[in-house]
Amino acid sequence: MAELVIKSPATGAEVGRAPILSPAEVDAAVARARVASGPWGAMTFAQRSEALSDFRRALANAADELAELLSAENGKPLAESYVELIATLSHVGHAATRAEKALAPRKVSPGILANFRATISYAPLGVIGVIGPWNYPVQTPVGSIAYALAAGNAVVWKPSELTPLIAVRIAEIAAATLPVRDTLQVVTGAGETGAALARAAVDKIAFTGSAATGKRVMMAAAERLTPVLLELGGKDPMIVTDDADLEKAAEACVFGGLTNNGQACVSIERVYVAAAVHDKFVDELAKQVRELKPGAAGNDSADFGAMTSPGQVKIVRDHLEDAIAKGAKVIVGGPSEIEGNYIKPTILTNVDHTMKIMVEETFGPVIPVAKVNSLDEAVRLANDSKFGLGSSVFAGSQARAIADRIRAGMTSVNSVMGFAGIPSLPFGGVGDSGFGRIHGDEGLREFSRVKSTAEQTMSLPINMMTFRQPKNAVQRLKGMIHQVYGDGTVARVQDLVRKWL
Numbered sequence: 009m010a011e012l013v014i015k016s017p018a019t020g021a022e023v024g025r026a027p028i029l030s031p032a033e034v035d036a037a038v039a040r041a042r043v044a045s046g047p048w049g050a051m052t053f054a055q056r057s058e059a060l061s062d063f064r065r066a067l068a069n070a071a072d073e074l075a076e077l078l079s080a081e082n083g084k085p086l087a088e089s090y091v092e093l094i095a096t097l098s099h100v101g102h103a104a105t106r107a108e109k110a111l112a113p114r115k116v117s118p119g120i121l122a123n124f125r126a127t128i129s130y131a132p133l134g135v136i137g138v139i140g141p142w143n144y145p146v147q148t149p150v151g152s153i154a155y156a157l158a159a160g161n162a163v164v165w166k167p168s169e170l171t172p173l174i175a176v177r178i179a180e181i182a183a184a185t186l187p188v189r190d191t192l193q194v195v196t197g198a199g200e201t202g203a204a205l206a207r208a209a210v211d212k213i214a215f216t217g218s219a220a221t222g223k224r225v226m227m228a229a230a231e232r233l234t235p236v237l238l239e240l241g242g243k244d245p246m247i248v249t250d251d252a253d254l255e256k257a258a259e260a261c262v263f264g265g266l267t268n269n270g271q272a273c274v275s276i277e278r279v280y281v282a283a284a285v286h287d288k289f290v291d292e293l294a295k296q297v298r299e300l301k302p303g304a305a306g307n308d309s310a311d312f313g314a315m316t317s318p319g320q321v322k323i324v325r326d327h328l329e330d331a332i333a334k335g336a337k338v339i340v341g342g343p344s345e346i347e348g349n350y351i352k353p354t355i356l357t358n359v360d361h362t363m364k365i366m367v368e369e370t371f372g373p374v375i376p377v378a379k380v381n382s383l384d385e386a387v388r389l390a391n392d393s394k395f396g397l398g399s400s401v402f403a404g405s406q407a408r409a410i411a412d413r414i415r416a417g418m419t420s421v422n423s424v425m426g427f428a429g430i431p432s433l434p435f436g437g438v439g440d441s442g443f444g445r446i447h448g449d450e451g452l453r454e455f456s457r458v459k460s461t462a463e464q465t466m467s468l469p470i471n472m473m474t475f476r477q478p479k480n481a482v483q484r485l486k487g488m489i490h491q492v493y494g495d496g497t498v499a500r501v502q503d504l505v506r507k508w509l
C-alpha cells in the first residue's frame with residue numbers, strides 16, 4: 009500500500025508513516041460516517057455534550073503524548089504545541105456546552121402575517137468533510153470538527169500530508185470515547201485524497217489552506233452542489249498610532265508576527281506605524297526580536313523552531329529577496345540567515361505595496377514595517393489587500409473607531425490574535441480569505457440545516473393566501489397597504505412607537 013513517510017522538519021528523522029487512501033476508501037469512510045450520523049444526530053444535546061466532555065478529558069489526559077507528536081511532525085517548540093492543545097480543548101468544551109442554547113428553536117416575529125407562529129430551528133446536516141492544514145494541525149481542524157460534532161454531525165477529516173499522525177491519534181482517542189462508532193474518522197493521504205473528499209457525498213466541506221487549493225475544492229464540491237466553508241489565510245495588518253503604548257505594541261507585534269514561525273493564517277504580516285514613532289517602535293521591536301532563542305522541536309525553552317515545510321522556506325526567501333531588491337532595509341535577520349528549515353526572525357523597514365512581502369501571504373517569521381504619515385493613510389494601506397482575515401490596532405482613545413474602519417473578519421484592539429482565543433467569537437474572513445464562519449454560535453449554525461416553520465394559529469378577515477377572496481378583496485388589500493405602510497392610523501401609531509422606543 010502506498011504510504012506517506014513523515015519526517016521531522018527539525019532533524020529530518022522519520023517520525024512515522026501513514027497510508028495514502030484511495031478515493032474508494034474515502035467514499036467508504038463517508039458511507040460509514042453516514043451510518044454514524046443517524047444515532048449521533050439523534051442523541052440529545054445533553055448526551056452529546058457529555059460524550060464530547062469525555063472526549064475532551066481523554067485528549068487532556070493524553071496531552072504530553074499529543075504535544076510531543078505535534079512538535080515532532082510540525083517542528084514547533086513544545087510550549088507552542090501545548091498552547092495549541094489548550095486552544096483545541098477550549099473549542100471542544102465551548103462547542104459541547106454551547107450547542108444546546110445556540111441551536112435551540114427560536115420564535116421570530118411573523119410580521120404582517122400576525123396570525124402565524126414563526127420558528128427557526130436547526131438540525132444536523134449529516135456528514136461534514138474537514139480538510140485541514142499543517143501549520144496548526146490540531147487547533148484549526150478541531151475548530152471546525154468540535155462545532156460540527158456538537159451540532160450532531162459525523163465528520164471525516166483529511167489532515168495535511170505533512171502532519172497526518174496527530175490526526176490519526178486524535179481519531180483513535182475519539183473512537184475510544186465517543187459512544188457511536190465512526191463519528192470522527194481520519195482519511196490520510198496527499199492532495200488527491202483531499203480532492204476525493206471534496207467530491208464525496210458529504211453535506212458540507214470545511215477547508216483551511218491556500219486560496220488556490222480552496223478554489224479547487226470549491227470546484228470539486230460544485231459537482232454535487234456541496235456547500236463549502238473556506239478559511240484561506242490572510243495578510244493581516246497592524247496599525248500603530250503615535251499615541252499607542254509602543255512597548256506593549258512591539259511585544260504584541262513580535263508575538264503576532266512570529267508565533268508558530270509566522271505560519272498562522274492570522275499572523276501579523278505587515279505593520280503601519282505613525283511616522284512620529286516609527287523609529288522608536290522599530291528599535292523596540294528589534295530589541296525584543298534579538299532576544300528570541302531558536303531550538304529543536306522538543307526544546308522546552310525555544311521561542312521558535314523549524315519551518316514545517318521546505319516549500320514554505322522557499323516562498324519566504326523569495327519574498328525577502330524581492331523586497332530587498334526593491335529597496336527594503338533588513339534590520340534583523342534576512343535571507344542570509346536562513347539555514348535549512350530554520351529562518352531567523354526578520355524585521356524589514358522601507359517597505360511598500362510594490363513588494364510581494366506586503367501583498368502576498370508570506371507565512372513565515374518576517375515583520376515588514378512601513379512608515380505612514382496619517383491615520384487615513386494607515387487605514388487605506390491596511391485595506392489595500394485582496395485578503396481580509398484578521399487585523400490589529402494599537403492606539404489611544406481612537407482605537408475602537410479605527411478598528412471599525414478595517415475591512416477584515418476580525419480585529420484585535422491593543423492586542424493581537426485575541427479573537428482566535430475566544431471560542432464564542434466567530435472566526436473567518438472576507439475576500440480571498442474565504443467565507444463562512446467557524447467557532448461561536450455562527451460556527452455551530454454553519455454545520456446545521458436551518459429550518460423555517462410558519463404555523464397558522466388563527467384566521468383573520470383578510471387572508472392573502474387563498475384564491476377564495478371576498479368580492480371587495482382589492483378594496484380591502486388597498487386599505488391594508490394604506491393602513492400599514494402608508495399614512496393610515498396603524499402606520500402612524502407604529503411610527504410613534506418606533507420613535508418612542
Ligand code: NDP
Nearest residue numbers: 140141167168169198199202203217218221240241273369
Ligand atoms: P494547501 O492549500 O495546498 O493545503 C491545505 C490542505 O488541502 C491540505 O490538507 C492539503 O493536503 C489539501 N489539498 C491539497 N490539494 C487538494 C485538492 N486538490 N483538493 C482538496 N484538498 C487538497 O496548502 P499548502 O500546504 O500547499 O500551503 C500553501 C499556502 O497556503 C501557504 O503558503 C500558505 O500561504 C497557505 N496556507 C494557509 C493556511 C491557513 O491557515 N489559512 C494553512 C496552510 C497553508 P496535502 O497537505 O496532503 O497536500
